[in-house]
Amino acid sequence: GENVGLHLPTLSVQEGDNSIINCAYSNSASDYFIWYKQESGKGPQFIIDIRSNMDKRQGQRVTVLLNKTVKHLSLQIAATQPGDSAVYFCAENSGQGAQKLVFGQGTRLTINP
Amino acid sequence: NAGVTQTPKFRILKIGQSMTLQCAQDMNHNYMYWYRQDPGMGLKLIYYSVGAGITDKGEVPNGYNVSRSTTEDFPLRLELAAPSQTSVYFCASSSRDRGVQPQHFGDGTRLSIL
Numbered sequence: 001g002e003n004v005g006l007h008l009p010t011l012s013v014q015e016g017d018n019s020i021i022n023c024a025y026s027n028s029a030s031d032y033f034i035w036y037k038q039e040s041g042k043g044p045q046f047i048i049d050i051r052s053n054m055d056k057r058q059g060q061r062v063t064v065l066l067n068k069t070v071k072h073l074s075l076q077i078a079a080t081q082p083g084d085s086a087v088y089f090c091a092e093n094s095g096q097g098a099q100k101l102v103f104g105q106g107t108r109l110t111i112n113p
Numbered sequence: 114n115a116g117v118t119q120t121p122k123f124r125i126l127k128i129g130q131s132m133t134l135q136c137a138q139d140m141n142h143n144y145m146y147w148y149r150q151d152p153g154m155g156l157k158l159i160y161y162s163v164g165a166g167i168t169d170k171g172e173v174p175n176g177y178n179v180s181r182s183t184t185e186d187f188p189l190r191l192e193l194a195a196p197s198q199t200s201v202y203f204c205a206s207s208s209r210d211r212g213v214q215p216q217h218f219g220d221g222t223r224l225s226i227l
Contacts, residue, residue: 032213043117043203043218044156051213089155098144098163099213100171103155 012110019080021107023073023090030092032099035064035075037086038106044089047075077109085111115139117219119204125225126194134189134222136204143209145187146171146216147179149200156203162187163209194226 013019025033031052036044050057050064050073057064063076073090087108091101120135138145143164148156148171158171162181176198178190187206191198201223205216 034215036218041220043205043220046215046217049213049215091155093213098146098161098169098209099207099216100158100161101146101156101216102172103157105153105155 009105010108010110012112013080014112015080015082017080019075019077019084019109021075021077021088021090021109023075023104025071025073025090025092027092027094027102028068028071030094032093033064033066033073034091034093034101035062035073036089036091037084038089039086047088080109080111082111082113085109117204117206117217119202119219119222121222122220123223125227126191128194128196128226130194131190131192132194132224134191134202134204134224136187136189136219137185138187138204138206138217139185140206140208140217141184142206142217143184144207144216145181146205146207147177147187147189148203148205149173149198150203150221151200159189159202191224196226198224199226200224 034049035047038044048059061078065074087106089106091103093099117138146161147159150156160179162168201221205218207216208214
């Protein structure tokens with residue numbers, strides 16, 4: 001079945017540095033990918049998404065890169081701020097219409113002052 | 114605009130009890146979803162619905178039931194609570210307009226079965 005995993009369970013970066021969070025997926029039929037941020041005691045918050053017909057998409061301070069050849073997804077956060085501390089999840093979808101998202105385990109991002 | 118609202122926020126149940134987790138959204142989304150999140154893990158899909166009167170199983174549906182009588186509400190029912198159902202439950206919704214759209218989540222219900 002589908003499996004979405006992360007290379008690193010924890011990541012610590014200095015405030016102001018750039019962060020890169022990685023994600024591997026196994027279902028080559030997946031056509032939609034999404035990153036969520038989850039703060040303690042809260043539900044997942046949408047950050048950015050990308051469709052399989054793209055290899056890069058940029059938002060405000062965030063960029064998602066998709067490499068379909070090696071089935072790899074990454075989230076880049078520029079100029080990391082203390083408010084970026086959270087657990088970040090990637091998820092993939094291979095369905096049409098209603099999404100049956102498959103989530104990775106998550107990466108905890110810690111910002112050092 | 115409240116988005117996705119889940120109640121209650123916390124609940125403790127005894128083994129064998131039943132309860133309904135409530136979920137409501139005010140964004141007029143057709144699609145709604147229930148997930149569970151175990152400690153240190155990602156979310157797993159329990160059930161989903163593409164519209165009123167239509168529901169379907171996700172990855173981990175055993176021990177749960179859902180109904181969708183209105184566009185706004187999507188309650189999740191636990192009939193015979195078991196310790197394995199201790200988890201955080203998240204409800205989400207998404208629009209079907211303009212192709213695939215991101216899911217928006219509530220803040221969860223933290224459920225303990227003792």
